Amino acid sequence: MAIDFTPSEEQRLLVESARRFLEQEIYPHEAEVDRAGEVPEDLGRRIRERAIALGLYAANMPDSVGGGGLDPVGLALLDRELGKAGWALRGYVGRPSAILMACADEQRERYLRACVRGERHECFALTEPGAGSDVMAITTRAVRDGTDYVLNGTKHFISGVGVPDFAIVFAVTGMEETPKGPRKRISAFLVDRGTAGFEMRRGPRCVSYRAYNNFELSFADCRVAAGQMLGGEGRGFDLANEWLADTRLLVATTCCGRAERVLDMAVDWAATRRQFGRTIGRFQGVGFKLADMATELRAADMLTLNAAWKLGQGTLTAADAAMAKLYASEMLGRVTDHAVQIFGGMGLMEEAPIERFWRDARVERIWDGTSEIQRHIIARELLRPRES
């Protein structure tokens, strides 16, 4: 089947609108916010209000719940454009966790719809100090007690815009027998900030997306009603897996957007900076770098859009999403590193934005599953059909 990724008129207008929005509302504040390591409250509020007014907010959510209702390719094109901005400010252009679609009827208004309207904000709390790549190693427990569950445990590296209003918390609720042996039953809970026994503290400062907050969450005999469970007992891990493709494509599109911005700056610099009587882009050592950057970006774009297209067709595999995330994030690492080299000493100075892109790029190979974990997923899909 022929695949044509030429944007429709509607997609083109949306991307254009996002571009103008970034130029007016976000780019002018990026350097200062990164230097300060904080987003002023009124700036965050203004970005959110403008994003809502322009129809950019919650674009990933279906229109049945008030979201943008974009198809996966349309969403990928928008996410790619918005991805040109760093998460500290872009985070205010809400993109609620799609896992909230699993909300039961009585949870929808307070958690799902409030997030889609931009009134409340969630964080996604899976990772723990002892459980990163190995998510099944989580030890946060939720024990049934009458009509409640009692949570105990610690989460870390949990991203949030401003201070999240509630957390989607993954906890062990029991054990089950499987053909491969005993396995933890993991369930997800919606836990409001302010619930007794739930504490949220700022975590260590990350050098990537410096003003994007990360939190440590602790639960000490934290009691939540059984009705706060998301998606049914023991369904937490399956739920997280169901939406994983969405987050991996989000990383991939973000990396493509950021690489385009860096490439553009590097081309400008190489075409104007003079040494030995000519512009440095004329030296093969520099020009070939630019050529590789552009080629790799094109390849990452095609891989990512193809994965988004397959998602829309219902044929996306875990390996397709993993390949897009792996290649695009590794590509961004190489592109930002080449850009620093092309800028020379200026590439490492805070006065030029290149070092920020280089720092920011580093986390893309780590969060939402490291590059090594993506390779495991791809290798597993290759090997499994032929293994006895």
Ligand SMILES: Cc1cc2nc3c(=O)[nH]c(=O)nc-3n(C[C@H](O)[C@H](O)[C@H](O)COP(=O)(O)OP(=O)(O)OC[C@H]3O[C@@H](n4cnc5c(N)ncnc54)[C@H](O)[C@@H]3O)c2cc1C
């Ligand atoms: C800024 C930031 C924000 C984050 N936000 C969130 C969030 O909002 N919510 C959330 O739940 N989590 C979040 N995370 C956590 C993130 O998903 C984890 O950091 C990531 O999954 C890796 O886990 P880890 O850091 O514990 O590394 P580890 O799992 O300890 O891995 C360390 C190294 O060992 C390698 N490794 C591990 N296992 C294998 C293996 N089987 N084969 C080969 N290599 C292996 C890894 O690839 C890595 O290189 C965030 C992390 C960061 C840095």
